[in-house]
Amino acid sequence: MDISVRLPATLRPRAGDQATVDVQVSGDATLADLLDVLAQRYPGLERRLRDETGKLRRYVNFYVDGEECRQLGGVATPLRDAAEVQIIPSVAGG
Amino acid sequence: MTAVLAIGTRKGLWLATSDDGRATWEVTGPHHSMTDVYAVGFDTRTTPTPRLLAGVTSEHYGPSVGYSDDLGQTWQEPDHAPIAFPDDTGAALARVWQFAPGSEPNVVYAGVEPTAVFRSTDGGVTYELVRGLWDHPHRENWAPGFGGAAVHTILPHPTDPARLTVAMSTGGVYVTEDGGDTWRPSNHGIKAYFLPDPDPEYGQCVHKIAQNPDQPERFYAQNHHGVYRSDDGAATWQSIAEGLPSDFGFAMVAHPRRPDVIYNFPLVADRERFPPGGRCAVYRSEDAGKSWEALTEGLPDQFWNGVLRDAMCVDTADPAGVYFGTRSGSVFASRDEGEHWQPVVENLPDVLCVRAVVT
Numbered sequence: 001m002d003i004s005v006r007l008p009a010t011l012r013p014r015a016g017d018q019a020t021v022d023v024q025v026s027g028d029a030t031l032a033d034l035l036d037v038l039a040q041r042y043p044g045l046e047r048r049l050r051d052e053t054g055k056l057r058r059y060v061n062f063y064v065d066g067e068e069c070r071q072l073g074g075v076a077t078p079l080r081d082a083a084e085v086q087i088i089p090s091v092a093g094g
Numbered sequence: 095m096t097a098v099l100a101i102g103t104r105k106g107l108w109l110a111t112s113d114d115g116r117a118t119w120e121v122t123g124p125h126h127s128m129t130d131v132y133a134v135g136f137d138t139r140t141t142p143t144p145r146l147l148a149g150v151t152s153e154h155y156g157p158s159v160g161y162s163d164d165l166g167q168t169w170q171e172p173d174h175a176p177i178a179f180p181d182d183t184g185a186a187l188a189r190v191w192q193f194a195p196g197s198e199p200n201v202v203y204a205g206v207e208p209t210a211v212f213r214s215t216d217g218g219v220t221y222e223l224v225r226g227l228w229d230h231p232h233r234e235n236w237a238p239g240f241g242g243a244a245v246h247t248i249l250p251h252p253t254d255p256a257r258l259t260v261a262m263s264t265g266g267v268y269v270t271e272d273g274g275d276t277w278r279p280s281n282h283g284i285k286a287y288f289l290p291d292p293d294p295e296y297g298q299c300v301h302k303i304a305q306n307p308d309q310p311e312r313f314y315a316q317n318h319h320g321v322y323r324s325d326d327g328a329a330t331w332q333s334i335a336e337g338l339p340s341d342f343g344f345a346m347v348a349h350p351r352r353p354d355v356i357y358n359f360p361l362v363a364d365r366e367r368f369p370p371g372g373r374c375a376v377y378r379s380e381d382a383g384k385s386w387e388a389l390t391e392g393l394p395d396q397f398w399n400g401v402l403r404d405a406m407c408v409d410t411a412d413p414a415g416v417y418f419g420t421r422s423g424s425v426f427a428s429r430d431e432g433e434h435w436q437p438v439v440e441n442l443p444d445v446l447c448v449r450a451v452v453t
Contacts, residue, residue: 011155044173048155051186052178059154089154 001025001081003034007045008089014045025079031062032075034085049087050075059092095452097409098165099417099438100146101425102131102447107148109166110438116415116429119438125166126150133404135193136451137202137218144451147202147218149190157189159204161218170219177204177212177221183228185210192404193218194248198255205245209236209262213274224274232265232279232296239263239299239318246403247300252307259303259313259328266298267315267328283331285320302346302403303328309353314383316346316358316403323383334383339370345406349431350414354382357408357416357432359401372398376406376418378432392435393426404447411452419445 106124
């Protein structure tokens with residue numbers, strides 16, 4: 001499956017200054033599988049999205065085809081072919 | 095002589111540089127904007143320029159470690175996490191609290207949250223967990239203090255690489271004499287008034303310990319109420335709080351050469367974290383804690399604020415420079431060992447740590 005990952009401006013330098021990264025994953029892939037692939041290609045990006053236990057960073061949102069993954073299955077959210085995963089930092093801090 | 099002062103704050107790192115004997119300062123920043131910088135360190139073993147290490151944590155994107163070999167003009171960071179807990183621990187790095195160059199070439203220690211020590215053998219670029227402390231049976235009883243559960247102080251013995259003294263909140267002081275394989279608590283004499291047994295083997299909330307490299311068996315400690323000295327390698331501690339207006343505070347700094355000279359910033363109490371009378375005052379002892387004097391020349395009269403545990407430091411010049419940063423974003427410097435003070439910069443975010451180097 002081909003997945004399109006859209007990155008916020010602050011993270012683009014961690015992925016070769018790309019706004020969108022195209023990723024190929026297996027047919028039954030989840031969001032965690034997608035992040036595993038990203039970890040191989042762009043480890044400096046992936047470690048800003050989840051910690052070393054695999055937990056998603058609390059203040060980073062992952063919209064899978066427009067819906068935040070925590071409203072779906074979290075990192076176990078299944079992906080469809082041609083899905084779009086949009087990564088957006090949440091409103092946080094002071 | 096050039097002096098550089100690294101100022102870690104709640105929202106980034108600032109660097110102050112002085113080329114005129116620490117009389118005036120030029121300040122750049124923020125570096126690592128919008129990250130909290132709990133730890134900075136200079137490794138003066140690198141030549142020709144000291145390596146600057148910064149532990150930075152983004153509220154969004156988590157913790158990391160950056161280093162600069164040109165005093166902050168450019169920064170490097172490995173793609174893979176410089177400090178990460180191994181899979182079997184089930185732990186995740188929250189933030190780095192401390193850097194300490196070891197006595198062996200290229201060895202740098204990092205104290206982190208959750209309570210652990212990591213060791214680098216490549217000058218602070220990548221690190222591995224020190225297993226002996228992580229696997230210590232006391233771990234389950236090391237409770238977080240208000241600021242989190244962390245190893246916030248690491249003092250490598252200046253000549254014996256097997257010896258390392260650390261402090262954690264809570265937990266207290268621990269010592270290894272075999273390079274980190276085994277550790278023993280070393281808190282005899284330090285009170286823990288907040289526990290049913292006020293004299294426990296461990297569990298104290300030691301805020302900071304300091305050591306003079308010329309007399310490495312002597313340590314000083316600022317405890318969560320209590321100020322102490324040890325003359326036997328941290329085995330036993332005696333109170334040196336008499337003469338201070340309060341035994342509460344966070345900072346404790348040892349002079350770079352004179353083993354009897356220490357600096358402290360007293361706050362009224364756990365429940366009143368202001369300096370006594372709202373008067374900004376550094377306290378100095380020149381006799382290893384037997385007596386203290388307030389140093390206030392040039393410091394503000396009205397100061398309803400505090401100084402955090404790593405927000406005070408000295409440089410190695412002669413006379414030594416003394417520096418501290420405040421939670422209201424001011425940084426003060428003395429170039430005559432504390433006699434006179436002047437502001438370096440004001441209106442920064444909360445100052446979390448300062449470290450100085452002279453070249």
